Ligand SMILES: Nc1nc2c(ncn2[C@@H]2O[C@H](COP(=O)(O)OP(=O)(O)OP(=O)(O)O)[C@@H](O)[C@H]2O)c(=O)[nH]1
């Protein structure tokens with residue numbers, strides 16, 4: 001998909017769903033995919049709601065992706081405008097469009113998950129020439145499943161704030177994501193103080209003031225060192241799981257006035273696409289199934305608990321706001337249930 005090649009998803013009991021990702025297509029690729037010149041477009045439920053194109057059939061499931069019927073004006077640039085919200089306010093969408101129920105709901109939902117994993121906009125041309133490259137929803141889900149994750153290697157790593165630390169790296173055969181744990185201090189039989197940190201290139205490396213990730217990362221290392229011992233998990237879930245490019249698209253929408261929640265929805269993603277099963281598996285591979293968790297996010301506690309890790313205590317982890325992240329922190333408090 002990243003190369004702009006078509007694929008087909010085959011879910012049990014459904015016809016194959018043949019797809020060409022809008023983001024990596026171009027007019028020539030579209031022409032090869034759909035020589036007759038007209039092609040339906042599949043978009044996510046969130047994007048359809050933003051465009052007021054939710055399935056017009058009364059009984060439709062509001063969470064299902066939506067198919068936009070082909071029309072002569074649904075050409076490549078128009079499909080790009082359906083997929084990419086960055087131009088929503090600048091250019092009015094052509095139309096009218098008619099939305100219809102998707103004939104392969106399982107495959108369509110898997111296609112939306114696959115776009116997120118690929119870091120692409122969740123929108124596809126569908127029903128073109130079958131490429132005979134087939135993947136299944138199972139194979140897509142294995143990509144992010146925790147079960148194959150294994151400890152790959154470990155080494156001493158003194159860091160600023162914790163000289164007595166060890167880095168442990170984890171890999172899985174089904175995915176390129178390499179997660180790491182920083183074990184600080186020596187296990188002493190007490191439940192470790194744990195921080196689940198999701199990758200944030202802009203905050204962690206560039207010192208972005210739009211979020212609180214960088215200060216939270218460093219404060220967590222200090223808090224764990226001060227507590228005696230504990231573990232920082234550095235999870236490769238950039239942008240709450242939508243990837244760097246899509247997070248930066250969300251930032252562009254935030255520049256237009258949308259908050260962090262609405263920006264994700266306009267792009268067609270869940271508000272938080274992370275799966276904390278990976279973190280639970282890492283903790284278990286480190287021999288820990290009872291922890292104290294540094295977080296303000298109840299979803300992290302619930303995610304770990306449902307994956308079999310007992311959170312004996314939630315330890316708040318708030319840092320002072322700055323003028324650039326005030327609204328972001330307020331949105332977390334008011335719209336995503338953070339206990340700040
Ligand atoms: N999609 C999206 N992701 C963002 C945005 N701002 C920050 N992030 C990502 O959010 C994640 C940071 O989340 P965490 O530090 O785990 O914070 P949290 O879920 O709010 O929970 P706690 O800090 O534990 O209370 C990182 O992956 C960031 O890249 C945004 O505006 N949009």
Ligand SMILES: [Zn+2]
Pocket residue numbers: 200202203204211212213214
């Ligand atoms: Zn951040």
